[in-house]
Amino acid sequence: xxxxxxxxxxxxxxxxxxxxxxxxxxxxxxxxxxxxxxxxxxxxxxxxxxxxxxxxxxxxxxxxxxxxxxxxxxxxxxxxxxxxxxxxxxxxxxxxxxxxxxxxxxxxxxxxxxxxxxxxxxxxxxxxxxxxxxxxxxxxxxxxxxxxxxxxxxxxxxxxxxxxxxxxxxxxxxxxxxxxxxxxxxxxxxxxxxxxxxxxxxxxxxxxxxxxxxxxxxxxxxxxxxxxxxxxxxxxxxxxxxxxxxxxxxxxxxxxxxxxxxxxxxxxxxxxxxxxxxxxxxxxxxxxxxxxxxxxxxxxxxxxxxxxxxxxxxxxxxxxxxxxxxxxxxxxxxxxxxxxxxxxxxxx
Amino acid sequence: xxxxxxxxxxxxxxxxxxxxxxxxxxxxxxxxxxxxxxxxxxxxxxxxxxxxxxxxxxxxxxxxxxxxxxxxxxxxxxxxxxxxxxxxxxxxxxxxxxxxxxxxxxxxxxxxxxxxxxxxxxxxxxxxxxxxxxxxxxxxxxxxxxxxxxxxxxxxxxxxxxxxxxxxxxxxxxxxxxxxxxxxxxxxxxxxxxxxxxxxxxxxxxxxxxxxxxxxxxxxxxxxxxxxxxxxxxxxxxxxxxxxxxxxxxxxxxxxxxxxxxxxxxxxxxxxxxxxxxxxxxxxxxxx
Numbered sequence: 153x154x155x156x157x158x159x160x161x162x163x164x165x166x167x168x169x170x171x172x173x174x175x176x177x178x179x180x181x182x183x184x185x186x187x188x189x190x191x192x193x194x195x196x197x198x199x200x201x202x203x204x205x206x207x208x209x210x211x212x213x214x215x216x217x218x219x220x221x222x223x224x225x226x227x228x229x230x231x232x233x234x235x236x237x238x239x240x241x242x243x244x245x246x247x248x249x250x251x252x253x254x255x256x257x258x259x260x261x262x263x264x265x266x267x268x269x270x271x272x273x274x275x276x277x278x279x280x281x282x283x284x285x286x287x288x289x290x291x292x293x294x295x296x297x298x299x300x301x302x303x304x305x306x307x308x309x310x311x312x313x314x315x316x317x318x319x320x321x322x323x324x325x326x327x328x329x330x331x332x333x334x335x336x337x338x339x340x341x342x343x344x345x346x347x348x349x350x351x352x353x354x355x356x357x358x359x360x361x362x363x364x365x366x367x368x369x370x371x372x373x374x375x376x377x378x379x380x381x382x383x384x385x386x387x388x389x390x391x392x393x394x395x396x397x398x399x400x401x402x403x404x405x406x407x408x409x410x411x412x413x414x415x416x417x418x419x420x421x422x423x424x425x426x427x428x429x430x431x432x433x434x435x436x437x438x439x440x441x442x443x444x445x446x447x448x449x450x451x452x453x454x455x456x457x458x459x460x461x462x463x464x465x466x467x468x469x470x471x472x473x474x475x476x477x478x479x480x481x482x483x484x485x486x487x488x489x490x491x492x493x494x495x496x497x498x499x500x
Numbered sequence: 501x502x503x504x505x506x507x508x509x510x511x512x513x514x515x516x517x518x519x520x521x522x523x524x525x526x527x528x529x530x531x532x533x534x535x536x537x538x539x540x541x542x543x544x545x546x547x548x549x550x551x552x553x554x555x556x557x558x559x560x561x562x563x564x565x566x567x568x569x570x571x572x573x574x575x576x577x578x579x580x581x582x583x584x585x586x587x588x589x590x591x592x593x594x595x596x597x598x599x600x601x602x603x604x605x606x607x608x609x610x611x612x613x614x615x616x617x618x619x620x621x622x623x624x625x626x627x628x629x630x631x632x633x634x635x636x637x638x639x640x641x642x643x644x645x646x647x648x649x650x651x652x653x654x655x656x657x658x659x660x661x662x663x664x665x666x667x668x669x670x671x672x673x674x675x676x677x678x679x680x681x682x683x684x685x686x687x688x689x690x691x692x693x694x695x696x697x698x699x700x701x702x703x704x705x706x707x708x709x710x711x712x713x714x715x716x717x718x719x720x721x722x723x724x725x726x727x728x729x730x731x732x733x734x735x736x737x738x739x740x741x742x743x744x745x746x747x748x749x750x751x752x753x754x755x756x757x758x759x760x761x762x763x764x765x766x767x768x769x770x771x772x773x774x775x776x777x778x779x780x781x782x783x784x785x786x787x788x
Contacts (some may be wrong), residue, residue, distance in 0.1 A: 157506070159502075161504070168751060280686070312750055460571070473526075473570075
């Protein structure tokens with residue numbers, strides 16, 4: 153039996169979640185790896201004294217995102233038997249979204265050779281380089297070609313909807329020099345509907361269609377190749393015309409949500425993106441916190457004439473009694489159908 | 501179903517008591533020190549020195565400064581008719597204590613408390629070392645001749661002398677085993693709040709002191725201890741269900757005891773249990 157047991161009902165947990173998270177602004181920046189990180193190892197040779205590796209550098213598409221969003225509300229939280237809980241349909245509103253797409257070309261060295269040598273027959277200067285091409289590095293930036301797309305005006309009218317299955321993670325955190333056991337939701341599966349058609353259409357249908365058209369035009373101008381368009385649309389999560397129809401009917405999402413609940417596993421590239429975002433959102437605040445050293449008696453200043461038992465005569469000034477704290481160990485969280493159960497022991 | 505449920509075991513509380521005994525010994529060791537006059541090199545009175553006499557030695561917790569860390573809480577000396585001076589030095593030290601929630605499994609209740617422990621009750625046991633100072637005949641002679649001091653160059657007036665606790669160098673010590681049983685109850689806190697804040701309080705049902713003879717003296721000691729517990733200790737053991745602000749989350753929990761349960765709070769299965777309904781609100785900040 154644990155020293156202390158705390159149980160929190162599903163309803164109370166939901167109330168706390170909806171008070172703590174909505175309205176909080178989250179800024180995040182991220183970018184895909186450049187060509188250097190994407191280099192492919194093609195061979196490796198080893199002798200007793202040295203190793204050598206050969207890499208094939210490739211040009212890679214590059215993406216970056218600079219965004220700011222806030223949670224609007226979670227429509228429901230359910231505790232599951234398998235030590236997880238499901239957050240149903242969290243609405244996220246975008247305050248800023250700048251997407252950058254580009255190409256990162258591997259760095260190439262150019263020059264460093266002699267363009268014109270003085271003929272050997274020429275006295276004194278014969279055989280020397282008369283014109284050398286200086287060595288230079290090409291394509292050193294990451295990325296080398298970049299097109300920023302400020303989607304903020306469009307996305308400000310768009311509501312993104314996320315459902316997630318989370319487990320609970322207990323971490324030892326330090327805040328202002330004090331250790332805490334912090335209870336964090338840890339998303340293990342996320343279903344994201346990046347452009348929630350229903351909610352968005354409710355707000356501004358014309359803007360959505362105009363947005364899709366604008367992006368398509370921008371992309372076509374920048375990257376005429378069809379595959380680039382596919383990558384871009386897939387990354388952003390914007391629907392193609394076919395999927396747009398499916399999304400309007402919400403067929404696609406219903407099936408995905410059903411699959412996610414059944415498999416507890418994320419599906420799709422947009423979900424992976426959202427999982428990262430969701431992780432970042434939930435990383436911010438703990439749902440519950442317990443100090444590692446639970447202060448039972450606070451530090452206290454007392455007059456020495458109220459106390460005794462000093463090694464020498466009582467000190468002249470006030471005496472400070474240090475705080476007494478119980479060390480909390482072995483915190484655990486489990487879920488059953490209706491309750492989150494937090495248990496811990498004291499270490500003494 | 502309650503919004504929040506909390507429980508703590510008696511084993512955890514007992515380990516906490518031992519932890520506190522080690523780190524805040526002054527909470528468990530009460531001493532009225534003996535006093536003696538001090539004089540300068542010319543024999544003039546300069547003040548009182550003190551002897552903090554105890555029956556059981558008390559260690560300092562590890563790592564503290566022995567010159568500034570106190571081990572005892574000062575008490576007023578015992579006043580008795582016929583005792584000249586400021587009173588009798590004494591000590592009362594709780595050297596061990598434990599609590600046992602129903603069903604009882606760590607404290608063997610004495611017959612006077614009608615074991616076994618009843619449902620929803622707790623038992624408390626404490627080993628108490630007591631000591632009382634007894635002045636020597638020489639000191640009594642001096643006390644009776646206090647005017648000697650007043651008229652001497654010492655300038656120790658009878659008034660000053662009568663403030664001084666008896667000067668002894670040791671205590672007459674004895675040990676007591678104290679048993680008590682009790683329960684928890686709730687009542688609304690007096691005051692203007694509407695609805696009233698509920699308070700969880702402790703009631704003591706029985707007190708038994710062992711190793712005291714004759715029976716009349718035992719009854720008198722128990723009566724005094726019961727009065728001390730009710731008048732001094734229990735009023736401090738009150739848990740008011742007031743709003744709890746969780747700064748880290750920016751929310752305020754306003755708890756009320758969940759109604760409709762047979763016992764809430766409850767003492768059962770070796771745990772103290774409480775079921776609460778909470779009203780969760782965003783904490784109002786000064787600027788909002």
